[in-house]
Structures are given as structure tokens and as C-alpha cells.
Amino acid sequence: MSASAYLHCFLGVSGREWRRFVQQRTRFFSALVRPLLWLVVFAAGFRAVLGISIMAPYGTYIVYEVYITPGLCCMILLFNGMQGSLSMVYDREMGSMKVLLMSPLSRPFLLMSKVLAISLVSLVQVYAFLAIAWWYGIRPPLFGLVTALPALLLVAVMLSTLGLVLANAIRQLENFAGVMNFVIFPLFFLSSALYPLWKMQEAGPWLYWLCSYNPFTHGVELVRFALYERLAIPPLLWCLGLTALFGLIAVLTFDLQRGAGARSPAPVHTV
Amino acid sequence: MNILVKGDIGPMLEIENVSHRYGANKALERVSLRLARGGFHALLGPNGAGKSTLIALITGLLRSQNGEIRVAGHSLSRRPRDVRRHLGVVFQQPTLDLDLSVRQNLLYHASLHGLGRRQARECCERELARQHLEPRANDKVRQLNGGHRRRLEIARALLHEPELLILDEASVGLDTASRQALNEHVRTLCRERGMSVLWTTHLLDEIEPQDPVVVLCAGRVIADSQAQALCTHTGTHTLHEAFGLLTTKPSDTVTEGQS
Numbered sequence: 001m002s003a004s005a006y007l008h009c010f011l012g013v014s015g016r017e018w019r020r021f022v023q024q025r026t027r028f029f030s031a032l033v034r035p036l037l038w039l040v041v042f043a044a045g046f047r048a049v050l051g052i053s054i055m056a057p058y059g060t061y062i063v064y065e066v067y068i069t070p071g072l073c074c075m076i077l078l079f080n081g082m083q084g085s086l087s088m089v090y091d092r093e094m095g096s097m098k099v100l101l102m103s104p105l106s107r108p109f110l111l112m113s114k115v116l117a118i119s120l121v122s123l124v125q126v127y128a129f130l131a132i133a134w135w136y137g138i139r140p141p142l143f144g145l146v147t148a149l150p151a152l153l154l155v156a157v158m159l160s161t162l163g164l165v166l167a168n169a170i171r172q173l174e175n176f177a178g179v180m181n182f183v184i185f186p187l188f189f190l191s192s193a194l195y196p197l198w199k200m201q202e203a204g205p206w207l208y209w210l211c212s213y214n215p216f217t218h219g220v221e222l223v224r225f226a227l228y229e230r231l232a233i234p235p236l237l238w239c240l241g242l243t244a245l246f247g248l249i250a251v252l253t254f255d256l257q258r259g260a261g262a263r264s265p266a267p268v269h270t271v
Numbered sequence: 272m273n274i275l276v277k278g279d280i281g282p283m284l285e286i287e288n289v290s291h292r293y294g295a296n297k298a299l300e301r302v303s304l305r306l307a308r309g310g311f312h313a314l315l316g317p318n319g320a321g322k323s324t325l326i327a328l329i330t331g332l333l334r335s336q337n338g339e340i341r342v343a344g345h346s347l348s349r350r351p352r353d354v355r356r357h358l359g360v361v362f363q364q365p366t367l368d369l370d371l372s373v374r375q376n377l378l379y380h381a382s383l384h385g386l387g388r389r390q391a392r393e394c395c396e397r398e399l400a401r402q403h404l405e406p407r408a409n410d411k412v413r414q415l416n417g418g419h420r421r422r423l424e425i426a427r428a429l430l431h432e433p434e435l436l437i438l439d440e441a442s443v444g445l446d447t448a449s450r451q452a453l454n455e456h457v458r459t460l461c462r463e464r465g466m467s468v469l470w471t472t473h474l475l476d477e478i479e480p481q482d483p484v485v486v487l488c489a490g491r492v493i494a495d496s497q498a499q500a501l502c503t504h505t506g507t508h509t510l511h512e513a514f515g516l517l518t519t520k521p522s523d524t525v526t527e528g529q530s
Binding site: 001002004005006008009011012013015016019020023095096098099100101102103104105106110 | 330331332352353355356358360362364365366367368370371375378379380381382383384385386387388391427
């Protein structure tokens with residue numbers, strides 16, 4: 001198979017993801033409403049309680065809304081990555097995964113195409129959120145919106161591959177509620193998205209330890225610095241390493257029997 | 272099914288000693304069969320015989336536990352991607368994207384096979400014309416009836432011009448007229464394009480006397496012969512009677528040589 005065959009395949013997988021995104025407008029609006037509620041309601045209440053001192057990458061005192069904006073961008077990526085995993089479970093249950101798996105192209109490539117396609121769709125939602133946040137008064141440097149793009153893409157891929165690992169692990173559509181409670185919320189709350197890590201250090205060493213090893217923390221920090229035109233090397237290395245690790249696990253754990261929607265184990269009479 | 276076409280080309284499908292288990296349940300036990308190139312071949316069996324498991328193994332959707340499968344001479348264990356390139360499959364469960372149009376579904380499939388935009392469009396229009404689906408090309412799949420959806424799945428399976436078309440109980444859920452039309456349509460494809468078709472079913476009225484037939488029962492091949500020869504061997508008048516006799520007393524295996 002030539003390189004162009006792989007490109008056409010990726011464009012096809014990506015196009016399907018875009019069409020699904022356009023058709024499911026409610027998904028787009030709910031993806032926007034969620035961080036906007038945090039920004040407008042939660043942050044407005046918290047700004048009085050939580051003072052943020054001067055810290056990198058900010059050159060001056062900032063209001064709380066400015067602090068949580070990168071975290072909320074990553075929140076969109078997190079929810080979309082997990083929703084991507086939901087769509088994989090859905091594809092598997094509806095049988096359309098079989099169509100993907102009948103492709104003569106390599107299966108790791110097919111899975112990673114799906115991940116990248118989901119990630120690109122997420123980026124549109126992040127920039128829609130940043131546009132509204134800009135109008136609301138959260139104004140990072142204009143060029144920061146450009147430098148944030150690769151950082152956002154890397155974090156989106158990292159979280160989508162994590163979603164893929166989970167999709168390989170969960171058997172049924174209904175289990176997604178469990179993913180919300182046991183994956184999304186802990187990842188989000190035990191990170192630097194809402195509070196700086198030094199605040200967590202004050203709260204307790206265990207909390208600080210959990211937050212500092214949380215992949216989501218590194219994603220948030222990478223985006224935070226990139227949004228202010230700065231490259232944070234340790235978070236970048238963490239994100240690159242974790243993306244490779246999650247990608248590898250996702251490919252290795254991709255269970256053909258469940259991927260095919262086959263019932264296993266099954267009594268012979270239902271085969 | 273043991274008849275090979277003369278010449279230097281081997282069988283289209285070869286299955287040797289394939290067994291499969293789901294946990295403690297045995298779904299297939301040392302299944303071996305050969306499918307000659309070209310023509311309509313039937314895989315018969317009551318519900319639960321193991322037909323879908325066998326199809327899932329041939330298509331590589333289930334990982335083979337033992338035995339060997341070759342499609343057009345390519346080993347599934349060594350060259351799975353070559354096997355997939357030669358296979359077109361219509362699955363038992365519908366696998367179309369209901370919210371995409373007929374054409375979009377075909378183009379998506381073309382992209383999964385790495386076809387470029389222009390080639391994909393050409394293949395798409397060719398298959399739409401062959402399946403008489405051109406007037407519905409821009410309709411959402413959701414708007415199609417069951418028969419048209421099946422035709423679309425056949426169009427999709429043929430888009431990359433496979434050598435072997437597998438239809439896994441493709442007529443399930445269709446009314447009698449649609450079932451008959453689909454069956455005739457696939458037979459026409461066999462005649463006109465010289466392609467090999469493996470048609471799995473538990474509905475015997477879809478089989479014609481001259482069809483090569485493999486009968487699977489409780490995970491074992493219990494007959495591999497021409498449909499007419501099965502009747503002769505079992506001393507019955509109809510395929511229904513022969514099938515009934517074989518599947519209730521599956522101790523003897525009927526093969527081509529015995530008929």
C-alpha cells in the first residue's frame with residue numbers, strides 16, 4: 001500500500017468524524033456550555049476566595065478566570081477524548097467497527113487515524129471556547145493562540161489514546177457513566193486545572209503527589225505555557241511519553257474478538 | 272466443493288482443520304473445506320451451527336486459534352492484509368452509517384481501502400449503477416428499505432473489486448420477495464463477473480440443486496457436496512428432507528466422492 005493510500009484512508013476516517021460532529025450539534029454546544037459555566041459561574045464565585053499570586057507563565061497578578069482558562073480548554077479535550085472512546089464502544093456495538101477492521105491497511109494505523117480525527121474535531125471546540133472567552137475578557141497574547149495549537153493537539157491525542165485504552169477495557173455502552181465518575185472527574189479535579197499545585201501542597205502531600213503525577217496536570221501546564229508563548233519542557237516530555245505509552249497500550253490491548261463485536265464467551269447456540 | 276478449476280490457479284478459499292472455542296464452548300471443530308474459484312457456493316447450517324464464527328475467522332475479525340485459512344492463495348495468519356484486500360463481506364448485522372448518504376457510505380469504504388478521490392468516485396458510480404441505486408445516491412441510508420440497504424452493502428463490499436464475496440445470512444430480516452430478488456441478484460453477479468460467492472444461510476429455499484453446498488452442524492462439517500447429490504445420498508426428495516436428516520443424525524459426513 002502506498003503512502004497516498006494511507007493518506008486517503010486517514011482523510012476518510014477524519015471526514016466521517018467531522019460529519020458526525022456536524023450532525024451532532026448538541027454535542028458541540030454541550031462541549032461549550034460545560035467550560036463556559038465553569039468560567040462564568042464557578043470562577044466568578046471563586047475569584048474572591050482564591051487569590052492567585054504572580055507565577056509563571058503570567059507576568060503579573062491575574063484573576064482566577066485567566067488561571068482556569070487553560071484547564072478548561074483541556075477539559076474540552078478530556079471530555080471529547082472520552083466521548084471518542086464512547087463512539088468506539090458505539091461503533092463496536094453497532095457493527096460499524098467491522099467495516100473499519102476490514103480495511104487492508106494496518107490496524108494500528110486505523111486506530112491512530114481515529115484518534116487523530118477525534119483530536120482535530122476537539123481543537124475546533126477549544127478555539128470556539130477561546131473565542132467566547134476572549135469576548136468575555138480573557139485575552140492571552142494573540143500569537144499565544146497560535147503557539148497553543150501544537151500543545152492542544154498533543155494533549156488531545158494524549159487524552160484520546162487514553163480514551164482508546166479505556167474503550168478497549170469497557171465492554172458496554174452503559175459503562176461510560178463509570179468512566180465519568182472514575183476517570184474524568186478524578187483526572188480533572190486532581191490536577192492543576194482549578195488550583196495551582198502549590199495550593200495542593202498546602203492541602204496535603206498525598207494530594208500534591210497525586211496531582212503532580214496526573215497526566216492531565218502535565219497537559220494543562222503545557223497548554224498554559226504555550227498559550228503565553230512559552231514552551232514548558234518537562235510537561236512536553238511527560239505528554240510525549242504518555243502519548244506513546246497510551247498509544248502502545250491501546251494498540252496492544254485492542255481485542256479483536258471484542259473489536260469485531262463478537263460475543264465471547266458465548267454459548268454455541270448464539271454464535 | 273472439492274472440484275478445482277483447471278489451470279494454474281488454486282482454490283479461492285481453503286480452510287484446514289480450523290477449530291474455535293468461546294471459553295469452554297466449542298464453536299468449531301476441525302473444519303476443513305475448499306471453495307473453487309468462481310460460482311455460487313452455499314454454507315448451510317441451523318442457527319448456532321458455527322457459520323458466523325467461521326465467517327468471523329475468515330474475515331480476520333476473530334483471531335484464529337488453530338488451523339489454517341487461505342484466501343486466493345494468501346495465508347490469513349501470514350498475510351492478513353492481502354486476504355482483506357481480496358475479500359468483500361456483507362455481514363449479518365447491518366453495518367451502514369444510517370446518517371450518511373448512500374454515496375457517502377460508499378466513499379467512506381473506498382477511503383478505508385486507500386482509494387484516491389477520483390478512483391473512489393468512479394468505483395462508487397460504477398457500483399451504484401450496477402446495483403440500480405443511482406436514484407437513491409444522495410438519500411440518507413435511514414430512508415432506505417431493508418432490501419435497498421442490503422444492496423448498498425453488496426455495492427460497498429464490491430467497491431474494491433474483491434475476488435471473493437462473502438454474505439453472512441444477508442437475507443435475514445427481508446421479506447420473501449426481497450430475499451428472492453437478493454439471491455437472484457448475487458447469482459447474476461457470479462455469472463456476469465465470474466466472481467466467487469460464499470452465501471451462508473439457514474434458509475434452504477435459497478439453494479438451487481446445482482449449488483455446491485457445505486453443511487455445518489454443531490461446529491462440524493457434516494456434508495460437502497452438490498445440493499442435488501445430498502438428496503441422492505440421503506435418499507430424500509428435497510433438500511429440506513436431506514438437511515433435516517443430516518442435522519438430526521449428523522454422524523456421517525457426506526462428501527463429493529460419496530455422492
